[in-house]
Structures are given as C-alpha cells and as structure tokens.
Amino acid sequence: MNDAADTNFPITDRNRIRRRHERGRFDKATVYDILDSAMVAHIAYVINGQPFCTPTGFWREDDVLYWHGSSASRMIRNQSDGVPVCVTATHLDAIVLARSGFHHSVNYRSVMAFGTARLVTDAAEKTRAMDGFVDRFFPGRSKEIRPPNGQEIKATSFVVMPIDEASGKIRSTHVSDEEEDYALPVWTARIPVRQVLGEPELCPRHLPGLEVPPGMRGYTEGRNLDEVLLEAYRMEYGTRD
C-alpha cells in the first residue's frame, strides 16, 4: 500500500500549516506512517453549524480512511453526497520544559486528513470493512474468529473517506531556548512519553491450551503501541505493495 508513498499531498488553503510551518510534512510516506501507527483518531464534523469531535478506531487502505460507526453516522446517512470531515491522528512523544514559558513545548507527530465522508452501505463492502477493521490491527484474525452474522453487519456502521488533502506535523527536537536564557539556573529537560502495552490478560472464560496466534505475537508487554501497530499494518498489507 505504499505505491504512492514517494509522492506528496498538494498544499492548499485547507491543509497548509499556519503555525510552525517548519514542522509540516506533506510527503505521503511520512503522513501514512503517522496514520498507520495509530489506532484511534479524532473526527471533526459539523451538524447544523455545530462542530463535533469524536474519538474512534480507524484505519487506512491506500488513499482511503475507514472508521467505525460514530454518532455522525445518522447524519451522514441522510447525505448521499457525503459530508466534509477532518480526521486527526496524534502521537505525544515528549514533554519539553524550557527556561521560559514561551518555549515550553511537546514533541509529537500528528496528521490532519481532509475529505468527504460517506456511509458504507453496500453489504459486501461492509463485510469487507468488518474483516479489514480486525485484520488491520490483528493480522489474520478475521479468519480465526466467528464471522459476522447478518444482524451484526446491519448493526455496524462504517464511514469511508478518500483523502483529498493531508498534512503531517512533527516536533522531535530537544529544549530550544533564547540564547541569553541558557545561563539561567532553571531545571530544564525533555521527558519522553510512550504509549506502551501491558501484559495481555486472557479472557476469564478462555479455553485452555490456545496458543498466541502469529498475528498477535508482536503485542507483548512493554512494547510501544505505535511500533506494534505499524508492524501489524505492514504484516497485513505488506504483500499487496
């Protein structure tokens, strides 16, 4: 799924970086890696002029984002032309304490993706999305679990959005102070932040003797979630490149 990864998103008035433009990234390789390292995105949409921001599980296939039923579903259902949305994924990487309030910061990687979202209504596309949602995070798992039944397919909403424009934004440096401030006796540091996995807690009604499936072997205690998710993504989609 990286056939377009050597190209850039167009820069328009919508995805132009307005603050700290030196942190902007428009190449698809960087934007996709940030998206594919995340499990949850925040979706902004508008109902009658009121903005809503909903956290939800999402994933990417080529230039298209999918996400799992949200409170926007009802609204989107009645908009056959689709609705404008902004999908944002963010990783917090460090807290940066400086010698002035002005230079306090955080290190992060984020992507804002813009496009027109519509509800997945076709039953075949919906079934494919249900499997894709599981397999994207847990490679091969849709073949290991009970397949969805008609009632579940009916009860599940998926939203699909081809990415029209996107921009990434990254801060990854250390403390950056005014030159004259380095002489101040202020305790100053960068504190790393990681999202890590704990030890998997088996379901209390788990059958005895089941082995950890190959697609789940990366999910081990202490690993960084973003790295595991990117690895899982490549395990699932790698062969399609």
Add this chain to the structure above:
Amino acid sequence: MNDAADTNFPITDRNRIRRRHERGRFDKATVYDILDSAMVAHIAYVINGQPFCTPTGFWREDDVLYWHGSSASRMIRNQSDGVPVCVTATHLDAIVLARSGFHHSVNYRSVMAFGTARLVTDAAEKTRAMDGFVDRFFPGRSKEIRPPNGQEIKATSFVVMPIDEASGKIRSTHVSDEEEDYALPVWTARIPVRQVLGEPELCPRHLPGLEVPPGMRGYTEGRNLDEVLLEAYRMEYGTRD
C-alpha cells in the same frame, strides 16, 4: 476547583450519548478527572463549513477550558461573539479482543465539551493564562523560569471556552462475547495500554547542580502520564478548593 464536582452537566441534544449510552457520564467529578488527566485535547471548529480538528495543549479552571494558540486563532480573532467548538480529550486504556469481530473493542475514557470559544485579548488575562498554562502541568514553575516579555505575550494566543455542556464516556470492562461464542477455540484477551513517562533527559546546556523542583518530582520514569497530570493538577489547584 471541585466546588461544583457533585453536580451534573445538563443533557441536551448536543451532549447526549447516542451510541452505547450505558457508557455515558455526566457528573462533573468524572468529567473533570478525565480532562485533568490529559495534556492534549483535540479541538473541532468550523471555517466556512469545513471542519478542522486540531490537537493542542489545554487545561481547565473551574468550568472553563483554555488552550494554546491554534490555527483557529485567526478565525476567532474576527468573531467577537465567539465561535462554537467541541473539545475532546481521550485516554486509551486497553485493547479488547473478542471471539467475533463485532465485540472487538477498546477501553477508554473520553470527554466531549461544548461551548463558545473566544480569543484571550486582555493583556493581564493573557499573562495570567501563560503562567496558568505552565503551572497547571508543572506546579509552581512559572515562578522558577524567566517571566514572559512583551513580545512573547504578543506572539502567544490563548483561547478560552466556558463549558456549556459536556459528557464523559468510559469503557473499562473485560471481553464481552455472545454466550454461545465462549465455547469457540479463539485466543481472546484484554491488552492494557498505558501512556508512561521515560527518564527526564536534561537539556545538554543544563547548568550543573540544579535540583529537581518540587513541582516536577512526580514526573519520574515509568509512571503513568494521566496519573501524574491529575496529581499535578491537584497540587496546583488543590488549595483553591
């Protein structure tokens, strides 16, 4: 800052929980704890019908949210009556793998807060916000660093939003499958996710012999960021209760 913590937010058409309403929380104590455990929120706002979703540092004072200059600032500047926004803070707590795709889930705590945002323009309020931004996360730090100068105050934007309505949403349970599916030979687990601190990396130009300030002593390697942030919040605002 918990004087109103035994009361509830009103439930309106805007903050009503539409999906999984059993996960909804409207009491201020729960909503505030979720907000005060976070450093970054996602802000949804609308420009000419286009929604935007921006990640940004934010904090709470009583029923009011503040956040740090965003690309919305320019837009808000020209709207003296303020603009409608939705501020969402989310903690991912676990990944939940079930025996069917339908019951795969995540554990999380999230808050959506609604209100009308305006730019902080008064110089005194802005200076107070700059100190508040630092002290909320790092208790007492505004007194330890170089104070902001006029140019920095001019270059910094803060947005303020009294919370009109808010809702929390929590999933914290284990795997929940259809009764007949528990007999299936599927590896099934809840995998905890935590956002943890690494060891503070001192600034390479750090002066020798500086002790860790009292307000920073909670920021130690391996601790959960959400717990440290809530602790810092209570350290800074606790005496005002």
